[in-house]
Amino acid sequence: MTISIQPFFDRATSTFTYVVDDGTGDCAIVDPVLGFEMATGRTDPAPADAIAAFVAARGLCVRRLLETHAHADHLSAGPYLRRRFGGRLAIGAGIADVQRVFGNIFHLEDVSRDGSEFDQLFANGDTFSIGRLRATAMAVPGHTPADMAYRIDDPDGGPPAVFVGDTLFMPDVGTARCDFPGGDPRLLYRSIRSLLDLPGDTMLYVCHDYPPNGREPACRASVAEQRSGNIHVRDGIEEGAFVAMRRARDKTLAIPALMLPSVQVNIRAGRLPPPDANGTAYLRIPLNRF
Ligand SMILES: [Fe+2]
Numbered sequence: 064m065t066i067s068i069q070p071f072f073d074r075a076t077s078t079f080t081y082v083v084d085d086g087t088g089d090c091a092i093v094d095p096v097l098g099f100e101m102a103t104g105r106t107d108p109a110p111a112d113a114i115a116a117f118v119a120a121r122g123l124c125v126r127r128l129l130e131t132h133a134h135a136d137h138l139s140a141g142p143y144l145r146r147r148f149g150g151r152l153a154i155g156a157g158i159a160d161v162q163r164v165f166g167n168i169f170h171l172e173d174v175s176r177d178g179s180e181f182d183q184l185f186a187n188g189d190t191f192s193i194g195r196l197r198a199t200a201m202a203v204p205g206h207t208p209a210d211m212a213y214r215i216d217d218p219d220g221g222p223p224a225v226f227v228g229d230t231l232f233m234p235d236v237g238t239a240r241c242d243f244p245g246g247d248p249r250l251l252y253r254s255i256r257s258l259l260d261l262p263g264d265t266m267l268y269v270c271h272d273y274p275p276n277g278r279e280p281a282c283r284a285s286v287a288e289q290r291s292g293n294i295h296v297r298d299g300i301e302e303g304a305f306v307a308m309r310r311a312r313d314k315t316l317a318i319p320a321l322m323l324p325s326v327q328v329n330i331r332a333g334r335l336p337p338p339d340a341n342g343t344a345y346l347r348i349p350l351n352r353f
Contacts, residue, residue, distance in 0.1 A: 066196060066217055068224060068268065069117060070282040073098075073110045076137040076321065077271045079282045080114055081226060083215060084123060089194025091127040092118070092150070093213065093226045094270055097140035097333070099324055104346070106335070111140035115147060125150035126193050130181075130333075131228025131270055132210040133161045135243060135326055136319040139333030152332055153183040153191075155202060157209030162330045164244045169327045169347050173337055180332035185211055203230050203258065205251020206239040212258060222264040222285075229270050230255050233281055234288055236273055237295035238305075242313035248306040255296050263287035323348055 069082045073096045081093040095114055098107030118125060125148035128141045132155065141152045159178045166174040178184045185191075187202035193215070201212040206229040213226045229239035230251065238255065241248040258267065265286045272280040290298045296305055319325070324346050328335060338344045 065219060066215070066221075066224075070268070071110070071114055071117075072272070072280050072282070073137065075110075077273050077280070078134075078137050079268070079270060079272065079280075080110070081268060081282075082114060082117060082123070083193060083196070083224075084121070085194035085196045085218075087194055088122060088124055089126050089196075090118065090123040091129055091193040091198075092125060092144060093129045093268075094131055094134070094228075095128065095140035095144050097138040097143055099138050099321055101321060101324065106138065108140070108143060111143050114140075115144060118148060124148075124194075127191070128152045129213055129226070130154040130329075131212065131226060132207045133158060133165075133326065133329040134229075135322045135329075136271075137321060138325055138328045141333040143333070151182040153185060154178070154181050154332075155200065155209045155211035156184040156186050157202070157204065157207075158184065158330070160245060161207055161209050165326050165330050168244075168349055168352055170349075171327060171330075171336075171347075174330055180330075180334065201225070201257065203228065203251075203254035205241055205247055205249075205254045206230065207243060208245040208247075208250075210254070212254075214261075222262060222266060224266045224268060225258065225261065226268045227258055227270070230258060231267060231284075231289055231293065231296070232269050233272055233274070234284055234292035234297075235275055235278075235294060237293060238309065239271075240313050240316055241309050242316070248309035248313075249302065251309065252296065252302045252305045259286055259290050259296075259298075261286050263290070318353060322353070
């Protein structure tokens, strides 16, 4: 009857997916990855199949598929897993703004711009259940305007677990970039401080890890560890210094290799584009926009 959190790491995109099991057979899947190869345009279900095998072997019932945001570095496997297991596909309500911005850049007329591709849109503070688990959506804008973190309370009295999306990374990596359309380092700082106001033993589960100096990928650190050791935002680093650091650093970062395919799939809630009359589906490459 104990909550368990199983991480899966996709090395190609440095992304963590989580299966959160309530201990009685109900679970949620957070940020599942569908593989994609840019050179050939082929999708690869292998990362999602590893999660599917885990869920099937344990006979888990998938209640929810939670996206922390519209990712720009990998395609979502939400619809792929929902087809097999069911569950409600959810994201923050701010996805409508992200759909408007990128729907216009990519000129995608099939994208709703009201979030209706998803089964559920969360506002800040909305609560929901995963079997016997109680969860709360926390708006954490900054990396994108629509980022959500998901706090899961432990029914057995242990510290809560929070899936923080692209806000904090591991303490030795720092924080997420803020230079995508709608990103804002000031908002990210405030969002992160709201996470760091949680009790010190709260476990924060990151969406990515880019381990430096040959350390193995790691998926979680406590609030106390982040407050004392995060290289970008530990206690004592003020908002102005953080914003200056983030702006300078973001200028040095390359565009993610899979940004163009990821964004136009993920604002469709992970669905691939509708096929053309010849039966083939196409992604778009906007010229000279990025
Ligand atoms: Fe992201």
